[in-house]
Amino acid sequence: MKLYKVVSLVLGTTLVAAGCGGGDSASGPAEIKFVWWGNDDRAKLTNEAVQLFQERNKDIKVTTSFQNFQTYFEKLSTEIAGGNAPDVIQMDYRYLNEYAGRNVLLDLTPYVGKQLRTADWNQGFVGSGKLNDKQVALPLAQNATTIVYDPKLFADAGVAEPKIGWSWADYKDAAGKIQAKSDNKIAGSTDFGGTEDVFETWLRQHGKKLYEDNGKLGYTKADLKAFWQLSKDFRDAKATTSAELVTTLNAGAEQTPLGKKLSASEHSYDSLFGGYDKVRPGELKLGPYPSDSKDKLGSYRKPSQLISVSSRTKNKDAAVKLVDFLLNDPDAGKILGANRGLPANLKIRDQVAQNLTGVNKAIFEYEKSVDASLGDAPPAPPKGDGAIYKLMQRKHEEVVFGKTSLDQAVEDFFSEAERVLS
């Protein structure tokens, strides 16, 4: 008990100090901090939009900062723990429950439809920012899973490019031919077995899901085994990358096998296409996932990023105003374009679609081509999904390197995943 008092004393002092620092915010301009993850490209556009917001709201001062995905979340957790929470926070679907479930995000419900305009939105999409009937975030933009590929390599090997209706067997066959054509120097595909995003898409093709509504795993050991077997089939057919290249989606495009020209096709999200195009300008295209089910593509309208307000902000109104500006202002929409994916506001989406070029055009056209097959987003994954995401990657690595048998890896995965979720 005594120790607890010491701790509360220490924390209390910190809070008081923090309170003193920002105490007179009512008199001066409201200062808010807006953070996101992304690259220089995104930073340039976002800062431009923030600049415009400040010009229109002289009484609000916005400071910004950004990191890459992984660093961003490490920094964010320490900042919030240290009582330095940013006011406006770009949020990931995977982390939504981790943060909202710990009461870190402001419930925006009272603002929705008022200060936060959502009339021009797909209402199902608005709901993807809801948890337990609380609007803890709003989606910033929409993206979907995709296969990014190098059309030249497909043509050289004389195989058809990805199109709706192609099967996993077609993919394996095409990838094998591409790889053979280059004498195994360029893999036909990037190994997808360690990526939860691919597993989710594959599960949805089979009418299953990653998580049940009660937060338990939505698949069986047999499902996971079948998925890893599929990845193994690709390896056995010499149709995918070698063990050393097992990689993550969260690495920058310049570090992935496709970005390094060591693979001809790679599972990804269409919103990441800008990064790929920067590394290999004009060389790559977007295509749909293969599927063994005619009417199920597995991809869905995913919030590529969401935006939240900290529950500890001292400037709620200013923070909400910035959120609304980024989401719904036509001029902000013009600046931001499709950098984060398709704008959530449908009017702005149409406006952006009017004069598209380059990367944005490719993303819009891809989404249009699959739109009829896209499902609504599942509820945000439960707390612990971040750990399970990494677990999947790790166990798959162990299989690929021959450290563990496939069956053992499935067993290990389930016991560890269930422990994480319990």
Next chain:
Amino acid sequence: MVLAERVTPAPVRSAAEGAPPRRPTRSQGVAYLFLGPWLLGAIGLTVAPMVVSLYLSFTDYDLFNTPNWVGFDNYAKLFGDDPRYLKSVGVTLRYVVVSVPLKLVLALAVALLLNSLRGKGQAFFRSAFYAPSLLGASVGLALAWRAIFDTWIDTPDTALTTIVLLSAWQFGAPMVIFLAGLQQIPRDMLDAAAVDGAGWWRRLFSIILPMLSPVLFFNLVLETIHAFQAFTQAFIVSGGRGGPADSTLFYTLYLYERGFTEFRMGSASAMAWVLLVVIAVVTAVLFRTSRYWVFYGDER
């Protein structure tokens, strides 16, 4: 022994004369005044956070909300219910056992080499060999290492070796200390041995190493403690996740992951305290054994 001679007789004398124990004098007050800034830092930035983390290790603290007391739960779970924890212990022990001797042998070898280079060359080469250590904790260096040993780092069987090599390469700090120790060894002793017909190896094992043993001991203790705490290189080289397949999952890396990406700060604090206790025990054991092999010039 110089120190001991000055200190030990004092209480004997005062006890004999029956003098009262010395009261704090003004000069002591001044001493504390000068120590003040450091004391404040030590208490505020080291002791207090340590006490808090000890408390947190008995709670379910998740970084954001009020911690709840859970007793020894965190500690019990580490050993009972977590194969990854034991894996991280294994990786760290392997790293300590291989990297510390390797680094010390390299440092000693280079120090011997430099010591034989009396003259201008020594200063230059000393700086040159020390340079990698200056960049020791540098992220840039680890990134360069990552780029150079690309394939090794991406293979579970060799990833840890790469990090061991990176650490061994940064032998500058113990090397400089060895060099200073070597220069303290009286030349006449070595010359006399040479005249008596002792060869280089004989002089190394019978004179240099015994005379150098306090320095060796110092370096061994310091490097062992550092090795247990290794973090930066593994973090950068493995992209922060201890991969591939957990082959570079250092203890500290796992601790960090627990605390800051899984939000289990209570458990992470427990890990930190286990590490602290282990380091203390290992250090104590090293001190114990030192009486059998560390030779202070004044004995016998």
